Amino acid sequence: GAVVSQHPSRVICKSGTSVKIECRSLDFQATTMFWYRQxxxxxxxxxxxxxxxxxxxxxxxxEKDKFLINHASLTLSTLTVTSAHPEDSSFYICSxxxxxxxxxxxxxxxxxxxxxxxx
Amino acid sequence: xxxxxxxxGPLSVPEGAIVSLNCTYSNSAFQYFMWYxxxxxxxxxxxxxxxxxxxxxxxxxxxQVDKSSKYISLFxxxxxxxxxATYLCAMSVYNQGGKLIFGQGTELSVKP
Numbered sequence: 001g002a003v004v005s006q007h008p009s010r011v012i013c014k015s016g017t018s019v020k021i022e023c024r025s026l027d028f029q030a031t032t033m034f035w036y037r038q039x040x041x042x043x044x045x046x047x048x049x050x051x052x053x054x055x056x057x058x059x060x061x062x063e064k065d066k067f068l069i070n071h072a073s074l075t076l077s078t079l080t081v082t083s084a085h086p087e088d089s090s091f092y093i094c095s096x097x098x099x100x101x102x103x104x105x106x107x108x109x110x111x112x113x114x115x116x117x118x119x
Numbered sequence: 120x121x122x123x124x125x126x127x128g129p130l131s132v133p134e135g136a137i138v139s140l141n142c143t144y145s146n147s148a149f150q151y152f153m154w155y156x157x158x159x160x161x162x163x164x165x166x167x168x169x170x171x172x173x174x175x176x177x178x179x180x181x182x183q184v185d186k187s188s189k190y191i192s193l194f195x196x197x198x199x200x201x202x203x204a205t206y207l208c209a210m211s212v213y214n215q216g217g218k219l220i221f222g223q224g225t226e227l228s229v230k231p
Binding site: 004006032034036041042043044045046049091093095096097108109110111112113115 | 125127155160161162163164165207217218219220221222223224226
């Protein structure tokens with residue numbers, strides 16, 4: 001089955017530093033990837049849609065300059081949390097839509113998630 | 120009002136019970152409906168998807184959609200301790216492939 005690899009799975013950083021999270025589709029091409037954020041015992045909140053070769057589309061209320069997204073190839077999207085603060089601590093999850101999938105919108109596969117802790 | 124509402128639970132049932140999980144939604148443009156299972160600190164995994172009103176079965180799981188009432192359900196028969204996880208409903212609009220709006224998730228515990 002389709003595999004999405006997310007790295008790192010866990011990261012602790014100091015307040016004020018930046019952290020980069022990678023999302024890779026291992027056995028399929030993904031023009032479109034999605035970044036979600038999840039607080040403990042809460043739902044996944046869509047942050048942005050990442051499109052290969054173009055600017056990401058951010059959801060309302062998500063700071064573009066805080067959460068930088070780069071989708072440089074058909075298999076890799078990165079999320080950089082800039083100048084991280086403790087309130088940015090959360091579980092970040094990416095998903096990738098299989099370009100070869102059918103018309104049904106279920107062809108999106110999730111990574112394992114990254115737990116970010118800002119101290 | 121949230122676009123997708125889901126009772127967060129927690130829900131605790133004995134092994135072998137039938138579990139019913141539900142979501143309601145407000146956006147009539149949603150056409151695809153999914154159920155995901157998420158274990159602690161892991162990414163969600165797709166259990167079921169459907170795009171029409173009615174029932175869809177897969178083993179011990181049955182997904183039910185009622186578009187007229189904007190209501191979806193997931194039934195788990197003969198529940199097992201290994202089913203203990205958080206179950207999230209998710210929905211999307213036609214032609215917005217992969218962009219999902221999730222419910223809050225229901226935490227399920229199946230006791231042996």
